Amino acid sequence: MPRHLPASPAEVFRASVRTRAAVQCAAWLRLWDRPLQDVATDLEEMKFADMAYWFYKSARPIIKSERNVPQILFLHDRSVVKLPDEFRSDTSVALSASGDLIQADGLESSRDFLFENVASALFDADISFANYESPVADEEVVRRAIGDGRTAMMCCSFAQYSALTGHRGRRFTVLNVANNHILDLGIEGVEATRRAMARTGIIDIGAPRHPGEYGRANIVVKNQVTIGFVSATFGLNAHQLPESETFRVHTAKLLSRYVPTDLALLKMQIEDCKKQGCDFIIASIHWGYEFEFFPRSRQIDAAHSLIEEGVDLILGHHPHVIQPLEYYRTKRDPDRIGVIAYSLGSLTWGWYTAPHLVLSMILNIQLSKGSRNGARRTYIESIKPIPVFRSISCQGKRTLMRIEKLEDHLDQCTSSPSAARINQMKDYVDLVFGSQMKSLS
Template identity: 85%
Template sequence: MLRRLPTNPAEVFRASARTRAAVRCATWLRLWDRPLQDVATDLEEMRFIDMAYWFYKSARPIIRAEKNVSEVLFLRDKSAVKLPEKFRSVASMTLSASGDLIQADGLECSKDFLFENVASALFDADISFANYESPVAEEEVVRKAIGDGRTAMMCCSFAQYAALTGHRGKHFTVLNAANNHILDLGTEGVEATRRAMTQTGVIDIGTPRHPGEYGRANILARNQIKIGFISATFGLNANQLTGGETFRVHAAKLLSRHVPTDLALLKKQIEDCKKQGCDFVIASIHWGYEFEFFPRYRQIETAHSLIEEGVDLILGHHPHVIQPLEYYRTKRDPDRIGVIAYSLGSLTWGWYTAPHLVLSMVLNIKLSKGSKNGARRTYIESIKPIPVFRSIFCDGGTPLMRLEKLEDHLDECASSPPAARIGRMKEYVDLVSGKPDKQILSRGHAAAAGESSARTVIGTLAAGACREPAVWCR
């Protein structure tokens, strides 16, 4: 039987008649072309309008930024990232960073195939990082939890875990588990996930083993450079940790609509890094607004605050689309450029095929430790963003997933059937890089005179995001 793989989550999850009507109205009137204000991103705080907005943008991603956001984000580009003059380097190490690893039904069939074309970018670094978002359980538990696949739960079997986290004997070094899905299978799922990571030699962050680890950083050293990892998630999908279990996940009110941003947990971990003499601090933050290509101004203020507190690199995840990299020169050290990746997108997720959902970003970063004027410092020496995308196709009726480097397929824009899809992904990359090209600007949706080109409205992209060539399986 011929089966069409879904383009986006709105085609899979059941929405009420009222929600569908609201989405149709918003689409017709273009009500949500800009980010909706006073909107919840934490499931625990969501109202009807928040859910309707979620369904809307899952198919029609938000490609405009809040006022003043682009001007701040694109103040500097990656050319600002370099070692300062008179800096004497004595050691260096490399880091790869990527976004969400999320289950898909049958993903185990893609083991040792999924990362085939991006393995060097991910696994050849001294430390490789990703956000792991599918608690592990026995296969029958997973089947019962997911049911017919029309659920927001993101749990997976041990076979799927193996496909998601390694390639031909190599594994991610560090996986963040502090995210909104970590409690989808309760505390038993947290424990099983940690056991799987321990068995495969992966360092898990964000899920303390006992109360004494809560608010502590994870420390590891490579090539004489001591790295401190800190972590937090904005929410837990309305799941609750009660009584003596509250230590199990690093969760904080980072984007609540009701209370100010709470940075106490992250600041406590930063202080732990300082006490343990870390050379470099990396913050893994699960936050943001799904299907929006720009962070909110509130996030920018939070990120800058964390950098000034002592964080050197922020790795963001959750929105399922890529967002800009910001190169922020710190006040605490005029030579230091703090890099903020607001969202690296999702490396894997379901069998969704829309360009905004299959596109993600891998960062290859080189750190250098040394001294300047007698002071010991560790800086980012270089950074290379690598856009990648999920290629989804069928082999004998079995869906397969493989990650590809976008740069390896740009020639297809003029010569093959996937031309529109590849071209659209390239336009998204240009959008979050602050340089939408002339073709985009000519589509009749340019921003008002005097507005930054990085905030240009790419209306054709938004309107057509859910009309991509379908992927079919027999």
């Protein structure tokens, strides 16, 4: 590991002189205090201004919403999530959900240490979920691919995969692989990743094995509750699937600057869930604008549309920072609250000190299945967001990463991580969740 731990991509990636000048100018003039309009988030569509904006906000996150996004949408207390009157429960399922699992240099040293302080929040659930964003390959392939670590490519060895995906024999139940990095090592990387998950007993979603699986949901049954997972990513970092294998990743134009939001693939999977008699539908969506603390208005419209289509819970990832939870009362069922997590942040990544990048979120969700007025229903009974962050310590020449609960550090005056960084993370939590997180004050 390098002695100086990088704080953010802006510190490590080599931007052109022209890009650096644009970023400095924007900072001086405060041009990008609010989200930049008509900007690309898909690498395939990015131009010079889009890339300059990306570098800018990777170090200076955007803390304001679009002017047409009312922040009141996100300020309801989570107590609105409760079981309806006259509902009688006869079984339940506990879910945990977290954001991006991404490789970091030397991460294999943190195996069975990484999740030590959050293991119960992640792995005590009946079903645990995360977004897996680093294709697996042999160590030599990984070394050639990422070189000195100054690349945007995400891949990892099986040793790092093992550290990322489990703790002392317990592993994530479901991992999403429909994301913009899954094709970084080509189809071979997709296959190797799926083999690793099969070998370790993890269900992968978003990467069909054959054309017949394209547009189909993944079904998980637990405690007599049938849960359907639907998935899609906004893009593949300009990588192209071979013409004969376009089915390999669930990809849709979710946030293209050129065409309207395309929800057809997700709706196809939702319909498949209904045909298979799912009690509850979860949408894993890789989308959003990186380093922005609020979703864009078109995401909100799309999320509401998916909830009305039949989704009960949306788990968003890609922005690398936390974004709000929305508790949306559906029109299709006035007693149903659909929960929308626009971004859970990055649980692991190779940036170590920037507060906006080390902060992420774990959700603990309780589902209840039963009867109401003679009809079988499954509702979200309760939800608990848990802000967490990545902490770094040194053990000889090894640098160890561990996920910590933010609330465990609020009253401590420590130098590692510093009290200032802890306070900044708390400010970001307050910004995004407001009164929802009173327990942290």
